[in-house]
Amino acid sequence: MDLKGKTAVVTGSNSGIGLGVATELAKAGADVVLNSFTERDEDHKLAEDIGRTHGVTARYIKADLSKGDEARALIEKAGRCDILMNNAGIQHVAAIEEFPTEKWDAIIAIMLSSAFHTMAVAVPMMRQNGWGRIINLASAHGLRASPYKSAYVAAKHGVVGLTKVTALETAQDPITANAICPGYVMTPLVEDQIPDTMQKYDMDRETAIKEVILERQPSKEFATTEQIGGIATFLCSDAAAQITGTTISVDGGWTAR
DSSP: OOOOOEEEEEEOSHHHEEEEEEHHHHTOOOOOEESSSOOOOOHHHHHHHHHHHHHEEEEEEEEOOOOHHHHHHHHHOOOOOOOOEEEEOOOBBOGGGOOHHHHHHHIIIIIIIIIHHHHHHHHHHHHHTTTTTEEEEGGGGTSSSSTHHHHHHHHHHHHHHHHHHHHTTTTTEEEEEEEEESSEEHHHHHHHHHHHHHHHHHHOOOHIIIITTTTOTTOOOOOHHHHHHHHHHHSSSSGTTTSSEEEESTTTGGGGO
């Protein structure tokens, strides 16, 4: 897999899945643009470290993806976007009647509307360059629902639909658009939840993971950020040139039920 000469923009990529994807794309030779809403020395250092380790150009660009103009400006500032990975996301859990309006608005903006805005700027760039790969991070919750996650489920279902529309609109271009739908992935955020789960249910670590956190994931194993990055890299390959408008589940069998 050789992505030299390609530039990948990965939103929400200073940790977790986004960072894993950016790292795997850099390993394949792509120049990468990292992004989050913070502006810290460590954000820029993270990009510098990836660039130095993998011999690519790596930059960090701050953008608050809850704001459409900043989402669009991210792609414009990148200057080139051959590979777009829309990954940024947040979560809030509450019953519909108690769900804060501001949380609903933020989740939809960051996880769904931002993907529309970044793609609207990136697709013309890809057409001009004669090649493009759009990879949207959806979720098992883009295919299945869970209670108390109305905004998250709505946003992820929306991402799947938006991906399909984009694939149809670019079907006769050398551009593909697909959605990756992970179940539970081992990230720093998930790792931080394990001790609280152990305490809440009075369980040891292994039991808390398998019986509570991974209750709906039949494999009883987390996916890894490297695996998500590997799938994203595959979708950029020539072998995946006719894979477009689809979802790829990485959920240990969750959505097979």
